[in-house]
Amino acid sequence: MVPSLRINPSVGKKNLGFTLLEVLITMTIIGILTAVAAPSFITFIKRDRLVTNSNQLHSVFKFARSEAIKRNQTVSVKTSNNQWQVQTAINSTQTTLNIFEVTHSSISVDLKDIDISSAGELDQMYQILVSDSDSTTTDFTLCVLQSGQSWLVEAPETC
Template structure:
């Protein structure tokens, strides 16, 4: 005699599974949101640092001064080629929650600057640590986690 088996899930099994998924989602969501905020900060900081290093290397390579001009939410890398102001690269803030105190910086043909500079990258959220781009007068640069200073 053949016994017919029912294949599938009972309503109780589905409800228990959904409850477990809901609890795990509620526990994981806050840490995931913090991860996304931190990733935005790190990404913008690394891109900012990369643009500075690019500008410095271009100044040394071209044996010409290069300027980083702050304009709205952009940092524009410019130099003069054949008496024409030329844009070599542009850094742009990638998310509205990120604020960066961009400053005008001039890099000499030796790769040095006229003064030391600190640029804060922040999301104005206390749950994430802000980052600072430290730039020495010699042109050396690195990122530190705020409130540590250069």
Template sequence: MNKASGFTLVELMVVVGIIAIMAVLAFPSFSQQIMQDRVVTTANQLNSVYKFARSEAVKRDSDVKLVVSGKKWQVKAPVDGVETLLREFAISHQGIDVSLVDRTIMSTGEVSLASTILVKDNNEKTTDYYLCVLKSGQNWLAEKSTGCA
């Protein structure tokens, strides 16, 4: 007798069914991870732009302005007597809100006013973040639940 090796159609359908069930169970967790990643990415980009502005103020030995323009945060500094746009932060993901504020970073690295800038996505299942900035210019990211204290 010559017996053929392989899978039957029933065996193949059972495996495909199991994979489909596992995919359906994993999808909510995966989509939540994507939403959380968008909030974290936006907070990190905001932090990066702030650090850039602070380093430029110290490097140039002149005041650098963080200016809110629509939903963008622009880093502006005087170059040859003309206020020039050095870098810009724009929210890259839909559904993310950032409470941007105008600030001036002095040549010493200090800031005109302390700030607590919230990065959120209006979803209770994700963690929102604050960009905490002291008047001294020091900054860090903190989860909304812990705050900037």
């Protein structure tokens, strides 16, 4: 004998979806959370742009210094069209080995022409500022000693 199923017509009809009040409360909570999180997220993006450009600039300088030592010849880092080009003479021809270019229009970099000797040394100390001209973020400075040692600091710290 098969048991018969009883179906209660009132069960399940009330729980078929969300009420208008539940949807409005959920949307209000999402709106409040978005309003609170948006400024922090924008600041995070700006800081990430500065950090990325600073690290890339530092990486290109370290590459240029290592190439000067490896090739046992002078390597120049020249400013051209808002780029920093690592150049050296190969078979009496000036050749570009690497290029640093700012990745976002809001970032400005105080690029300088630098000659790195075959020993990895420079003629003077350099401080290269990476900035976005925004007071809500902290700028960075690439510090390069005459010995060729380099590191990044958060501005307004000095080298």
